[in-house]
Amino acid sequence: MIPQPLAWTLLTVSLWTAGSSQIPLQEPIKVHYPAIASHETIECDCVNISCDSVYWFRSSPQVQFLGKCNNADRVNYGPNVEETKFKFSKRGSMFVLRIMNVKTEDAGTYSCVLKDRNGKEIWKPGSLLRPGATPPTSPPKTKPKPPVKSVCHCNKKNPSQGVCRSMVLWPLVGLTVGLALALICTLYYFNRLPKKCRHHFA
Numbered sequence: 001m002i003p004q005p006l007a008w009t010l011l012t013v014s015l016w017t018a019g020s021s022q023i024p025l026q027e028p029i030k031v032h033y034p035a036i037a038s039h040e041t042i043e044c045d046c047v048n049i050s051c052d053s054v055y056w057f058r059s060s061p062q063v064q065f066l067g068k069c070n071n072a073d074r075v076n077y078g079p080n081v082e083e084t085k086f087k088f089s090k091r092g093s094m095f096v097l098r099i100m101n102v103k104t105e106d107a108g109t110y111s112c113v114l115k116d117r118n119g120k121e122i123w124k125p126g127s128l129l130r131p132g133a134t135p136p137t138s139p140p141k142t143k144p145k146p147p148v149k150s151v152c153h154c155n156k157k158n159p160s161q162g163v164c165r166s167m168v169l170w171p172l173v174g175l176t177v178g179l180a181l182a183l184i185c186t187l188y189y190f191n192r193l194p195k196k197c198r199h200h201f202a
Contacts (some may be wrong), residue, residue, distance in 0.1 A: 030127040033135040034102045043126045052117045053161035054095040056088065060108025069095055089129045102131045
C-alpha cells in the first residue's frame with residue numbers, strides 16, 4: 001500500500017512528467033531530526049540507472065514542486081520556491097537537496113524522482129524531516145556474559161566421565177612408576193656393594 005503523501009507526490013509527478021515510464025521504488029522512508037537554524041542534506045542516489053536529472057518534491061501535506069536539477073548542475077525552481085532556502089546539486093552518483101536555515105515549518109516528506117535520457121523514471125519515497133524533534137532512543141546494548149568454565153566433577157558411577165578419570169589415573173600411574181624405579185635403583189645399589197659392606201650395613 002502506497003502512503004498518502006507518496007501517492008499525492010506520484011500524482012503530481014505524473015502531471016509534471018507526463019508520458020514517461022514510471023517505476024516507484026518500495027524503500028523505507030528515512031527520518032531526519034535536524035536542529036532548528038541548522039542546514040540539512042537529503043540525498044537521492046542513482047541506482048541501476050544512468051541519471052540525467054532529478055525532480056524534488058515536498059509533501060506537508062500538500063505536494064509542492066521544489067525544483068529540478070540535471071547532470072550539468074542546471075537548476076530550475078518551482079513556482080513560489082525560495083531559491084536561498086533550497087540548494088540543488090550533483091555529487092558523483094547522487095543528487096543532493098540542501099535545506100538552509102531549517103525551521104519548524106520546513107517539516108514534511110521530501111521525495112525525489114530520478115529520470116534518465118530515455119524517459120524512464122524512478123520514484124523514491126524520500127526522507128521525513130522533523131526539525132527540532134527528539135530522535136527516539138535506542139535500547140541499551142547488553143554486553144555478552146563471559147563464558148563459564150566447566151568444572152570437572154568426577155563420578156565413578158558415570159562412564160561418561162572418562163576425562164575426569166584420566167585426570168586422576170595418570171598422576172597415580174606416574175607416582176607408582178616413580179616409586180618402583182626408586183626401589184629398583186636402591187636394590188641395585190646395595191647388590192653392587194662388596195659383601196663386607198653389606199654385612200657391615202646389616
